[in-house]
Amino acid sequence: MTDIVNVFYVEDDKDEVELMSLYLNRYNLQPKIVLHIADTVDEAKQMFNLEKYSLALIDWNLPDGTGGDIALHIRNADSSFPIVFLSGLVTVSLVNEAKTYDPEAFLEKDYNKKFIEEIYAILKRDS
Template sequence: MRILVVEDDRILGEAISQRIGRMGHGLDLAQTGAEANQMLALQEYDLMLLDLNLPDMTGNQILQNLRKKHSSTPVIVLTARDEIKDRIELLDLGADDYMTKPVDFGELEARCRALLRRSQGQAQNTIEYGNVCLDLQACTVTVKDNTIALKQREFRLLEVFISHTGRVLSKEALIEHIYNFNENPNASVIEIYVARLRKSLQGSDIHIRTIRGLGYLLEKHHA
């Protein structure tokens, strides 16, 4: 999944980015409101972590503009404010969750997982499709209750496929979900990951079909 961190404190922003990055998600860091708005105009994100106190504008303005564009991107606000009226204002502006600083990284990871689950229509930390089950917290995959070994990017790629069943996903769309702005992978890297996933999923009842000229489609084997 692709996550945007908006935080003007470079040390904190990089610490959050490293922590979330270890979860295997594509991640971008903006330190000003202008940078954040530019990234939001170019890229659709699966989640945004938003600081309120930015040097050029408030996080409230970014959130308000985002919702005016009818974007459903989940937003966790990071704030030093702890007044009830502040929380009400943030939720009314369209925030999905908030955390007061200093943040606990373990709790932040859990809240990220919860919002990503909710945005995908999942109530649990697991996603199932056919006889394949992804545990989003443990980052493990099982096929018929047998654990299969996947590297982190392969796991996230499978998560993207299962979260978008019924949709053909282009190589460019897949790259956008799992890589950062400062990474420039060749589209052929997706072919490599897809080939590895196909091999790993040989014992399952799902497969990744190539739609020539368009991309890939995850589907179940026909009985």
């Protein structure tokens, strides 16, 4: 794995983006993650094909759709691309709906070290 990895991050809440960036830097794990941020489904669909990413972190609830809309777009381009869904509240029904997109994980947003380590573990597993 290289020293820097590009991660596609879809999140409409600027405070959540700030928290993710802050905690990725706080724990200073390797490799360094560079976040490429989209805040709507439409923007995410346009951005995905512009860069080579190692992982997609996708908020489930977005102003113009769901994370599933983006995952479907990604799956049409690359059926094995690693996707992690994120939500402030993870329910059984939400996880069951998300499973249809074959994600690596569905994580509840909790910016502690374990949450960040789970993201890194998925990156390492899929590299």
